[in-house]
Amino acid sequence: MSEGMSRNFLARLWRWCAIVVMVAATSAAIVLALEATTAKSYGWSTRKYLLRLGPDTLLLSTALVAVVVLGLFGLTGRLRWAVPLAAMVGVLVATVNHFKIRFRGEPLYPSDFAYVGEAELLISSVGVWTSVGALGALLLVGVLAWGGVMLLGRLLRIPPAAGTDVPRWVWALRAGTVLVAAALCLLVAGFNSAGNPVKQAYERAGAGWVAWSQNENYRLNGFLGGFLFNMPSAPMPMPQGYTREVVLEVAGRYADEARAINEHRDPHALADTNIVIILGESFMDPLRLEGLELGEDPIPFTRALMDETMSGTMRSVAFGGGTANVEFEVMTGMASGLFSHTLPPYQGLVSSADHFPSLIDRFNDAWTTIGIHPFVADFYRRGDAYRAFGFDESRFIDQMRTQTKLAEAGYVSDAAAYTDLLEDLRTHEDPVLAKVVTMQNHAGYAGLYPDPIPVLEPASARDSWGLSDYLRGLSHADAALADLLAGLEALDEETVVLFYGDHAPPGVIPDDLWDAQPGTTARYETPWFVWSTQGVHASRHQGLLSPNQLWNQVLRATDAPLSGWDALVLELEGHPPTTALPADLERDLTLLQYDLALGNGWATDFVLAVPEP
Incomplete structure (x- = not known):
C-alpha cells in the first residue's frame, strides 16, 4: 500500500x-x-x-x-x-x-x-x-x-x-x-x-x-x-372466560337486580321529559381548597343550588384535562381505566365504530337527541364519536347559531351555548335529550377579563399567572347556569338537568396549594348536581362518584327505572373510586364492558334495555 x-x-x-x-x-x-x-x-x-x-x-x-x-x-x-x-x-x-x-x-x-x-x-x-x-x-x-x-x-x-x-x-x-x-x-x-x-x-x-x-x-x-x-396497543384484552354462556349469565343476574329495584320505581318517570346533560369545562369549587382566600365567591348560585337539590362531588379520571374520557364515561357508564392507556376512547375506539352503545340508545325512539359543542368537530374526534353514539343532530362551532365570546381571545361563552340549547328545546315538538360540552373556561386564561377576581391568600396563588382570570370566567359560567335554569323553568316543559365539572383548570392553581389539601384526591374533585323543573329532593351525596356513576343519579333523582347495566354501575357506587373493586365485581364489569365495546355484543339487549317486569 x-x-x-x-x-x-x-x-x-x-x-x-x-x-x-x-x-x-x-x-x-x-x-x-x-x-x-x-x-x-x-x-x-x-x-x-x-x-x-x-x-x-x-x-x-x-x-x-x-x-x-x-x-x-x-x-x-x-x-x-x-x-x-x-x-x-x-x-x-x-x-x-x-x-x-x-x-x-x-x-x-x-x-x-x-x-x-x-x-x-x-x-x-x-x-x-x-x-x-x-x-x-x-x-x-x-x-x-x-x-x-x-x-x-x-x-x-x-x-x-x-x-x-x-x-x-x-x-x-x-x-x-x-x-x-x-x-x-x-x-x-x-x-x-x-x-x-x-x-x-x-x-x-x-x-x-x-x-x-x-x-x-x-x-x-x-x-x-x-x-x-404508552405506544398504541389493543384497546382492551379479551377477558379470561369470555364465552356466550358466561356473558349471558352475568347479564341475566344484573337484569334481575334491575327488575327487583324497578318494582319500586316509576316506569314512566322520564316520559315527555327533556333531559339535559351539561359538561362544564374546568368547572370546580375553588373555595373547597383549604387556605385559598378570594375577594369574592365565584360560584354563589351553584353553591346555593347544590344545597337545594341532589348533588355531590365527582372524582375525575384526570387532572387538568382528559375531558373526552370524562364525557365518555358519563355517556356510556363504562370505566375508561379498563381500556388501553394510549388513545382516549373517543379517538381509539368510538370514532371508528358504526355504532357504539351509550345512554342515547335508550332514548332514540321518542326523543330528539342533540350533541352541542361550541368548538371544532375533530377535536377528540367528537364529530365521529357523536355519529357512532347515534345523535340525531350534532352541532359544533360552524353550526352554532350563537357564537358570542366574553373576550376576544377566549372561546364561545357558556351563555351562547345555552342560548342554542334553549332554542332547540323551544323548536322541537318531541322531548329532547341534549348533551352540551361547554368551552368558555378552556385553558388560556391570563388577561382575558378586565375585572379578574382578586386572590388574597396564599402568596403562591396570588402570584399565579391566570388564576384570577380563571375565577372570573368561573363566575360567568355560574351566572350563565343560573340564567339557563331560569329559562328552562320559563319553557313550561318538564326538564331534568345533570351538570358536572370535567376537571380542575390546568396550570393556574399552584402545586403547593394542591399538596396542602387533606387526602390525595383534591385536585381531581369537581361538583355535580341533578336539577329538575319538577323539583328534586335535596340530598348531598357524601362519597366521591366516578363519572360513569353520574347517570344513575339522574335515574335516582327522577325515580326512573334501571337497565341491567345501570344495576351493575349501581354496585360500583359502594366502592370509592380510589379503592380496588372486589374480584367478582371487577370480573363482571370487565366481561360486560368488553362484550359491549369490543366483543360480540351478546349482552347488549339484556343490559342496555330496561327489563320487563
Whole structure:
C-alpha cells in the first residue's frame, strides 16, 4: 500500500470514527436533556432521578436514539444536517413535555401527536408569545448544532465527505443505517406486543412498568421508557372466560337486580321529559381548597343550588384535562381505566365504530337527541364519536347559531351555548335529550377579563399567572347556569338537568396549594348536581362518584327505572373510586364492558334495555 493510499485510508477511518463519536455524543445529550427536563418539570431532584434510572436504562435509551440519528445521517448524507435535525426534535419533545406537565400534570404520550392539527388550540393554551419564544429557541438550537458540527470538524481536522464521486460501499452503508432505523421504528411501534425485544431490553435493564399512574411510570422508567410504554396497543384484552354462556349469565343476574329495584320505581318517570346533560369545562369549587382566600365567591348560585337539590362531588379520571374520557364515561357508564392507556376512547375506539352503545340508545325512539359543542368537530374526534353514539343532530362551532365570546381571545361563552340549547328545546315538538360540552373556561386564561377576581391568600396563588382570570370566567359560567335554569323553568316543559365539572383548570392553581389539601384526591374533585323543573329532593351525596356513576343519579333523582347495566354501575357506587373493586365485581364489569365495546355484543339487549317486569 502506497503512502498516499495509507494516508487516505487513515483519513477516512478518522472521519468515520469522528462521526460515530459525534452521533453517540448527540444521542447522549438528547437523552439527558429529555430526562433532566422531565425531572425539573415535575420538581424532582435531577440527580436522584438519573441515579434511579441507572446506567443500563440510560445507555439503552441512548442506543435507541443513536440508531435514529444514524438513520437521519443515512438519509441526508451529512452530519451537519443530521445532528441539528435530531437536536431540534429532541428539544421540541422536551419543550412540549415540559408544558404538558406544567399545564396538565402528566407527561407527553404518543397519542398527543394526534393534536398536531389543533395548532390554534395548543397555542392559545400556552400563549402566543410563549409559542413564538419556543419556536425561536428551537431554531436557535438548530443553528447552534449546525455550527457546533462545523466547528468540531475544523478543530478535529475531519476530512470532508466525498463530493459527487461517492463509493458504492458508502451508499450501501447509508442505506443500511436507514433500514436499521426503520426496523427499529417498527419494533418501537409494537412496543406493547408480546415478546417485543425493545420492551424486553428495558425490562432487563430494570424497568418496572406502572399502568395505573403514568407520572409514576415515567419517574421509575425514564421519559423514553414511559413514552414507549404508552405506544398504541389493543384497546382492551379479551377477558379470561369470555364465552356466550358466561356473558349471558352475568347479564341475566344484573337484569334481575334491575327488575327487583324497578318494582319500586316509576316506569314512566322520564316520559315527555327533556333531559339535559351539561359538561362544564374546568368547572370546580375553588373555595373547597383549604387556605385559598378570594375577594369574592365565584360560584354563589351553584353553591346555593347544590344545597337545594341532589348533588355531590365527582372524582375525575384526570387532572387538568382528559375531558373526552370524562364525557365518555358519563355517556356510556363504562370505566375508561379498563381500556388501553394510549388513545382516549373517543379517538381509539368510538370514532371508528358504526355504532357504539351509550345512554342515547335508550332514548332514540321518542326523543330528539342533540350533541352541542361550541368548538371544532375533530377535536377528540367528537364529530365521529357523536355519529357512532347515534345523535340525531350534532352541532359544533360552524353550526352554532350563537357564537358570542366574553373576550376576544377566549372561546364561545357558556351563555351562547345555552342560548342554542334553549332554542332547540323551544323548536322541537318531541322531548329532547341534549348533551352540551361547554368551552368558555378552556385553558388560556391570563388577561382575558378586565375585572379578574382578586386572590388574597396564599402568596403562591396570588402570584399565579391566570388564576384570577380563571375565577372570573368561573363566575360567568355560574351566572350563565343560573340564567339557563331560569329559562328552562320559563319553557313550561318538564326538564331534568345533570351538570358536572370535567376537571380542575390546568396550570393556574399552584402545586403547593394542591399538596396542602387533606387526602390525595383534591385536585381531581369537581361538583355535580341533578336539577329538575319538577323539583328534586335535596340530598348531598357524601362519597366521591366516578363519572360513569353520574347517570344513575339522574335515574335516582327522577325515580326512573334501571337497565341491567345501570344495576351493575349501581354496585360500583359502594366502592370509592380510589379503592380496588372486589374480584367478582371487577370480573363482571370487565366481561360486560368488553362484550359491549369490543366483543360480540351478546349482552347488549339484556343490559342496555330496561327489563320487563
